[in-house]
Amino acid sequence: MAEAENFFWCTSGCGSGQIHDTGHDHPIVICLHCSHRSCFHHNVAWHQGLTCEEYDQLLADPDNFRSKLEIDNEAWAVSQREQLEADRAMAQGLLEEERRTREMRERRDREERERTQKAIELARQIAARRKAEEEMSKETVGRTTKPCPGCGWAIEKNDGCGAP
DSSP states (O other): OTTSTTEEEOTTSSOOEEEOTTGGGSOEEEOTTTOOEEETTTTEEOOTTOOHHHHHHHHHOTTTOOOHHHHHHHHHHHHHHHHHHHHHHHHHHHHHHHHHHHHHHHHHHHHHHHHHHHHHHHHHHHHHHHHHHHHHHHHHHHHHEEEOTTTOOEEEOOSOSOOO
């Protein structure tokens, strides 16, 4: 059986071997005896996190090797930074918009208070003028009229009936 084309000895040293029917198409071999994972293609313990192609690249140039996971992680980190910058820019834009809205609301409130203050001052002036006019009218009525002996209403006596 050990002479079969797809026979594989477990790389854990448990002494067990088995036929691996899927061969190089699915290179992970899981030992039926100890459940150890091995690489059918490289005849080593399974290179977790690396495809067989990446493992070949690692063996060829260990100093400059970067796995797909590392490349993906770097790309993810870049996208996270870009997203963070975009989020920060959006937040700053929202804060600026909120600041402008608040300033505009404060300006409208201030203008409304000023208009109300002016209206109150104008109403006071009108009331003071009316009061002064009323006092002058009472003074004039007091100077130019006498109470009617019959009903008591203020009547104005002028030149009389005009008889000689």
